[in-house]
Amino acid sequence: MSSGKTLGEVLRDQGVSRRGFLKFCTAMASMMALPPGSVAAVAAALEKARRPSVIWLSFQECTGCTESLTRSHTPTLEGLILGQVSLDYHHTLQAASGTAAEHARMQAMKENHGKYLVVVDGSLPLGNPGYSTIAGISNVEMLKETVEGAAAVIAVGSCAAFGGIPMAQPNPTGAVSVSQIVKDRPVVNVPGCPPIPVVITGVLAHFLTFGGLPELDELGRPLAFYGDTIHDRCYRRPFYDQGLFAESFDDEGARKGWCLFKVGCKGPVTHNACATTKWNDGTSFPIESGHGCLGCSEPNFWDAGSFYKPLSAPTGTINQVAAGAALGGVAAGAAVAWHNRKIRGEARAKHEPVTLDDLEKSS
């Protein structure tokens, strides 16, 4: 449960050095695109901040978002749970189960009314409530009940933010995003499949530092992390500009690290921080590992055609449509030609040659 201690006190209790703490603050300020001078302000705010209670709800998801969070390095997952936040409810990570777990959720909601954060991963089925239930409660019901006293809601992952894979056509469960259900609380979307762990923790750090939510784009994503496209920050960008492209995943160009646009990279239209924060403690990101960007932090990426089709190609296959159009065109052309010939035939039939008498009459 959320203790009365400030974050600074908790960290000192855990033996976190001042140097370590400031390093974390610097990293956070940098990620949030704040000027260097603001590190002290971030540190001062975080020092005094009280750990917020966090209730993490998992609905129609694959646990990839939680898997991502467990790879968080700034801060580590242990640091996050024990230090920065009080993670009071999380299926995968909590020790309690059954009635005790639900009791913990209720208690956290009651004790921190109006102040706790709700983190959601997974989309919500609007079809049969039985598609996804927790403790006999439907996902939509649990979300509505939990956000009622929340300060804000963080929709983690593309499923929670935009509907995600469960929403892919034909959307059998009637999946919707969190923001389609929650209208009376601020919702931050942290999309990605999965989202970058430091982005998740960065949003939490922003909440702790400023007591509010970061500036968002038109899709509700924090601008600090989703302001640029992958293409804007990609280290392979110079090759795109020079027109040097890998034609396949194992050719000469691929080995030389050329641009992956031709093999379907969606980097130019994908807003995320992969190219700058990278993954696994800054090791690399998909493009650095030789695979094009899937566009996983953008709405409807799951229905945007093949991952391996270039961005300039149509999303579907046009062969059947084109064949139908060609047949229709030939038929329509034949009909028009027949009509024209008919008109010409009629005109010829009606045509009366002008005789000399006619000309004399008219003169």
Next chain:
Amino acid sequence: MNGGSMDFLLWVRGTGFNIAMVVLIVGVLVRLIEILALGRKADLAPRRSDGKGSGWRTIFTRSIPPPGMLKASPVTYIAGYIFHLGLFIVVFLFVPHILLIKDLLGISWPGLPSALVDAVTVITLITMVAVLANRLTDPVKRFLSGFEDYLVWALTALPLLTGYLAFNHLTPDYTFMLALHILSVQLLLVALPFTKLMHAITFVLARWYTGDIFGRKGVAS
């Protein structure tokens, strides 16, 4: 979830693209069949000269200005050349465009460096502005111009402009500009069969026809 720009992009890459292709294919076929079905009156006169091949030759020779015309209408010819060549380079030698053709037809060829295509786009756009200015200032051309001429100009200039803005990230929302670029091309394709833009296809037929007739009459160019 309303994805705004991304939804727009997915629409133009999906449904919008299909609609444009259907209209283009049906429209072009109707127009071509309509023209070809008109037929030709039998030429009862004997051939005046050995004009065989005159039709085929004329397809190319008509691309060269007749003597004196370059001096008489420099803007029409020079700007016309630059604009048509530029358009060809931008449409057929820009890598993302080649990839689109490869996806549709399975054929491809090497492209030019993006920076070069970018420069050609600017030159083509400037030339198009010159062509428009000439049309507006020349009293004869102005008199002969109608709504369709200006519409066709706009439909041709828009893809160049939106493509340039998108490629160079000159607007805050690249996704939206890319979608707008694709949409502008689709408008061009939809209008092609029903406007003067149809000359992109019929110029071959028309020149062959003219050349062949002239050949028969002994005045082959």
